[in-house]
Amino acid sequence: MQTQIVNYLNDKNNWLAEQVNVAFPTPQSIEGRDLYLQAEKSKEYKLTQQFQLLSSTWIDDVVLVDFHRLTIIFSVLQATQWANESEKEKLVIEFLTQIILSDEYQLYVGFMGATPAAALIGKLDIENQVMLLSDVVIAPEYKEKNQVNDFISDVLRYLAVNGKNISSVIHPTLG
Template sequence: MTHLSSSNDMQALIDAKNQWLYDQVDVQFPTPESLQGLTVYQTLNQALPSEAFTAQHHVAESHLAAIYLVDFHRLTIMFALLQATRCEQAAQQALLVEFFTQIIYSPPCRLYLGFTDAQPMAAAIVTCDGSSLLISDVVMQNNPIFTSSDEFVSAVVAKYQQENLVSGSIYIEYSQP
């Protein structure tokens, strides 16, 4: 695969993730706060760095056990609260929470949380195009399990691969420029 096609594949996954998120508030009666939250999200995601990611080959069982697929509303709220920590202002945090709590679980994206002592401490979005993955929107608080965001991302990839085949590349879009 050439660098250009790799870059195009990565950008296509980023575009798919962004469109999926934007579609979450493209409903008949979106709340004004969720639309404002979308604007905050778009501002946060302008020109974020992205690159190919090499996941760790061995992920500790304790790391896998700490990762959960977000598949019900209470976990969505936890995911939204972690994502809101990307902003410093309380008003922007509230808008991000409103935006992220509108999410309806559907392809091509899945949300994941990392827990320690029953508390959410890390979050990420996984976008799949059928062969390649994009891990994005990684937020991580200090915790005793994951010493780096790359370690958390590797665990998310390993958890995803327990139920899904990934034959293509894995990319990461960093949450901070």
């Protein structure tokens, strides 16, 4: 089981790292990639049955990122993890704004009213009905005890409404 989780995460990290494998990447995007990948090493994930993750609703609206402005919002939310180090935060934003949207990996942003409040990356393995929900981040002004759990629940509801059949979810260890 742990090998399967590691494989999903390695694939996601490789996909993200490849976003700056272009002819002339900016030095800032390369530095941001390295910071991002280093931070990923300390995160822990587990596999849980989908129904066990359904909790109370929190977010007003879950949005699939499907144009560049939303990619920027996603990137800024993700970079808040480095908010106490503004230079690193800028580098991570530079890296993540290079993301080219794909069918394989989806970016999601959660809104409270018109304010971006949460973001994550998702990948659905249709054949195995396994959903990877990674890079879950909550905007600092919305961080409370169960917000990560509730945002994952909101995204799962969004996916169900949109016809996605999911039996289990790989997600960050909550708590």
